[in-house]
Amino acid sequence: MSAESLSARSRLVHDALRAAGVGGEIVVLPDAxxxxxLAAAALGIEVGAIANSLVFWSDGDPLLVMTSGAHRVDTVALAARIGRGTIARASVEQVREATGQAIGGVAPTGHPTRLVTVVDEALAAFPEIWAAGGTPHTVFPLTFDELVALTGGTIARVD
Known part of the structure; x- marks a missing residue:
């Protein structure tokens, strides 16, 4: 699919991917x-290979956690591992303000400003991972190393 035919949010993600040297194409799924x-089922891959973008609020600022779809984030343990006071789930409004994207479609890039990011070390086990492309209907492939470079993320255990 050409970048011109993508939604405005997905075009921002596409452009950020290209600027970072990530070549994966954004795929539009027929269903959200x-x-x-749902993403793993639509792509026919293991749920663990989905790089789930979760926005939290930590010490007064947004924190993006890119976690394996097979994990739940242990916010207390993660806060201790990365030296944060607290980590709490961001509200719908906070997610939209921090990312410009809706919950269920938050990409690891294409935000108004770069977010402090943690990348789940478990994603390194997959040669290819998939992340949301800015909407609940879009996804794109990349490698673990590309995800870390794209986000400037800190690698950590999140569960």
Whole structure:
């Protein structure tokens, strides 16, 4: 699919991917894949290979956690591992303000400003991972190393 035919949000993601040297193409799915399980089923891959974008609020700022779709984030343990006071789930409004994207379609890039990001070390086990492309209907492939470079993320165990 050409970048011109993508939604405005997905075009921002596409452009950020190209600027970062990530070549994966954004794929538009016929049905919304707003959860890791739905995205994995639509792509025919393991749920663990989905790089789930979760926005939290930590010490007064947004924190993006790119977690394997097979994991739940242990916010207390993660806060201790990365030296944060607290980590709490961001509200719908906070997610939209921080990313410009809706819950269920938050990409690891294409935000108004770069977010502090943690990348789940478990994603390194997959040669190819998939992340949301800015809407619940869009996804794109990349490698673990590309995800870390794209986000400037800190690698950590999140569960």
């Amino acid at each position: 894949a707003s959860t890791a399980a």
